[in-house]
Amino acid sequence: MKVAFIINPISGGKDKAKLPEIINNTASNNHIQADIVYTARANHAAELARELMADGYSRIVAVGGDGTINEVARELVGKDAELAIIPQGSGNGLARHLGIPLTAPKAVEVALLHPSQRVDAAYINGVAFFCTAGVGFDALIGNRFAEAGSRGLTTYAKVAIKEFFGYKPKAYTITVDGQRYSRSAFLITVANASQYGNNAYIAPQADLQDGILDVVVVTKLPLISGPAFAAKMFLKKIESSQYVEIIRGRNITIEREEEDYIHFDGEPGRMGKTLEISVQPSSLKVVF
Missing domain, CATH: 2.60.200.40 (Tumour Suppressor Smad4)
Structure with missing residues (x-):
């Protein structure tokens, strides 16, 4: 399984300096290939998600708030690739609803080790x-x-x-x-x-x-x-x-x-x- 983490470095005003080490250690300990990319502008997460799917990544992890998660998730609707979430925003509504841990080490474990389930998507004027x-x-x-x-x-x-x-x-x-x-x-x-x-x-x-x-x-x-x-x-x-x-x-x-x-x-x-x-x-x- 190829896993990619898309990190929004400014979401939620939270320091994410330790996240790469947490991700790499957890991935290495479980023999999983995990790569990390960063967003640089609005809608960049969506662009990165499309590119990563084209490169064969089967699980894409959105690291940020609900806005970042939305950008990634909307690209994965109807696709085989799975969405995982590391909540790093102000409200973290979707992660809280799904019971995803709010602490980074536990959330990374879930993102790398748990199976996926199907959920609904909704649309407002497309x-x-x-x-x-x-x-x-x-x-x-x-x-x-x-x-x-x-x-x-x-x-x-x-x-x-x-x-x-x-x-x-x-x-x-x-x-x-x-x-x-x-x-x-x-x-x-x-x-x-x-x-x-x-x-x-x-x-x-x-x-x-x-x-x-x-x-x-x-x-x-x-x-x-x-x-x-x-x-x-x-x-x-x-x-x-x-x-x-x-x-x-x-x-x-x-x-x-x-x-x-x-x-x-x-x-x-x-x-x-x-x-x-x-x-x-x-x-x-x-x-x-």
């Missing part, structure tokens, strides 16, 4: 995501967070609190497997996996292997309810909130009044009025 994608308040915060000078949960919380007071719910028409819903929503998250990251569970019942997406509609909640709502997310009890509705399905359309922000796997962006979201079951091999 863009692949594996954890969550959405619109509304969390999409706004994702874009503001990307512009912030620092990363981490503390920065995210500060940005969210600052924007909360002025944010107004927006009108959406949501179609799930042919059933239409009109909603005024604070945010809508489509979840393939259960959490945003940092163990904030937006869709506790979401399953990467069930071929179904969870559409989480959150109405505007009063400020006084904010702490209780946040607590429910971390306790996996968000479905009990009176401000939450979850609709499950395979083919989703979200219509809104204008082009606006979106997010996918923690990455910010903008898309048009109509968002087409679908799931591609059992299309990606992941090691966990």
Whole structure:
């Protein structure tokens, strides 16, 4: 088995100087050929993944945050090559959902020694995501967070609190497997996996292997309810909130009044009025 590690040297603001030694020692001890490459720019991980597959690598390890993992994973959908993950980001939503260790030595062992399983991929207007994608308040915060000078949960919380007071719910028409819903929503998250990251569970019942997406509609909640709502997310009890509705399905359309922000796997962006979201079951091999 030829294994390649794609390391994003700046993800999560974490020092990765010791990672090559950990990788080489673990690979050598288990008689595995492992090679290491580094990203140098945005979307470089995707380019490297394509090149490595062409060179015959059968397992490609994404070392970084959910954005880096997304870049690699989207190239592996429908391919024989396997994805493994060394979580080195701010939230590590996909790794946490899959139970991959957050410490590098243990994660490297999993990446090199565990078998793979098939999981679902999802798409929003043709863009692949594996954890969550959405619109509304969390999409706004994702874009503001990307512009912030620092990363981490503390920065995210500060940005969210600052924007909360002025944010107004927006009108959406949501179609799930042919059933239409009109909603005024604070945010809508489509979840393939259960959490945003940092163990904030937006869709506790979401399953990467069930071929179904969870559409989480959150109405505007009063400020006084904010702490209780946040607590429910971390306790996996968000479905009990009176401000939450979850609709499950395979083919989703979200219509809104204008082009606006979106997010996918923690990455910010903008898309048009109509968002087409679908799931591609059992299309990606992941090691966990």
